[in-house]
Amino acid sequence: MTGTEPAVPLIDTSRPHPARVYDWFLGGKDNYPVDEELGRRITAMQGGDAPRHARANRRFMARATRAVVRETGIRQFLDVGSGIPTEPNLHQVAQSVAPDARVVYVDNDPIVLAHAEALLSGTPQGATGYVQADAREPERILERAATVLDFDRPVALSLIALLHFIADDDGAHDLVDTLVGALAPGSCLVLSALTADFDPENVHRGVAAYAASGVTLVARSHAETGQFFEGLALLEPGIVSLSDWRPDADENGEKEGPVSLYGAVGLKR
Numbered sequence: 001m002t003g004t005e006p007a008v009p010l011i012d013t014s015r016p017h018p019a020r021v022y023d024w025f026l027g028g029k030d031n032y033p034v035d036e037e038l039g040r041r042i043t044a045m046q047g048g049d050a051p052r053h054a055r056a057n058r059r060f061m062a063r064a065t066r067a068v069v070r071e072t073g074i075r076q077f078l079d080v081g082s083g084i085p086t087e088p089n090l091h092q093v094a095q096s097v098a099p100d101a102r103v104v105y106v107d108n109d110p111i112v113l114a115h116a117e118a119l120l121s122g123t124p125q126g127a128t129g130y131v132q133a134d135a136r137e138p139e140r141i142l143e144r145a146a147t148v149l150d151f152d153r154p155v156a157l158s159l160i161a162l163l164h165f166i167a168d169d170d171g172a173h174d175l176v177d178t179l180v181g182a183l184a185p186g187s188c189l190v191l192s193a194l195t196a197d198f199d200p201e202n203v204h205r206g207v208a209a210y211a212a213s214g215v216t217l218v219a220r221s222h223a224e225t226g227q228f229f230e231g232l233a234l235l236e237p238g239i240v241s242l243s244d245w246r247p248d249a250d251e252n253g254e255k256e257g258p259v260s261l262y263g264a265v266g267l268k269r
């Protein structure tokens, strides 16, 4: 752990929060009626697709994490916008391939902090930590994460389903630039983020429903998503719908259908 966090901030159950709505999509129990209500509305609006997208996003996280460990040799992860613990968590995926992997999770939602213990039990050879911070405070994140991660060595920065909650004029690019800028050569950026490129009508309806509940949601085009990877070398197959990022069959032997999130991994040389 990166040290005892200060007093737990209050959990606001009067309006939906992204981490809890996402937990509801994934069938978790760490959500409140207000989150379930928005989750159900979005799901009904999209013909039941939102939970499938959430599950596909988790599987992308696992595929990309395994690929990073196997292909780049990276053993350190900084996972910003980690979400409420959901098995397999990123450190479990990374440590299943490399038991000495070190992972720091970061989130700003008090409910994630309340459940952070579940993120901290990894292998004896590796290490995990949790930092309660806003992604828009990248310097603070780097300072706190340095108690677990060695930033002189390569780190994989995971921004999985985070950046669509942060608008460009709210610092999305600044945080990526600052975090990627602090990483050693050989590091990488693993990202998934909402797009309206494939299914504009449904995605715009979903964005409007979140906005009506007071939650910012930004859908970015392929070119806009690509801006986060400027100066990085994309691993194959580049920036694609995350169901097309090195797909594997699910436990029933079925391939995933199209998903309205881009996924990509870029290497810092």
Ligand SMILES: C[S@@+](CC[C@H](N)C(=O)[O-])C[C@H]1O[C@@H](n2cnc3c(N)ncnc32)[C@H](O)[C@@H]1O
Pocket (backbone or CB within 6 Å): 018, 019, 022, 057, 058, 061, 080, 081, 082, 083, 084, 106, 107, 108, 109, 112, 133, 134, 135, 136, 159, 160, 161, 162, 165, 166
């Ligand atoms: C959709 S969940 C994704 C969780 C996990 N990364 C995954 O893909 O399965 C988005 C997470 O980002 C967090 N988040 C949103 N805005 C944030 C911010 N400004 N700073 C830190 N975390 C943020 C939310 O609290 C939530 O846990």
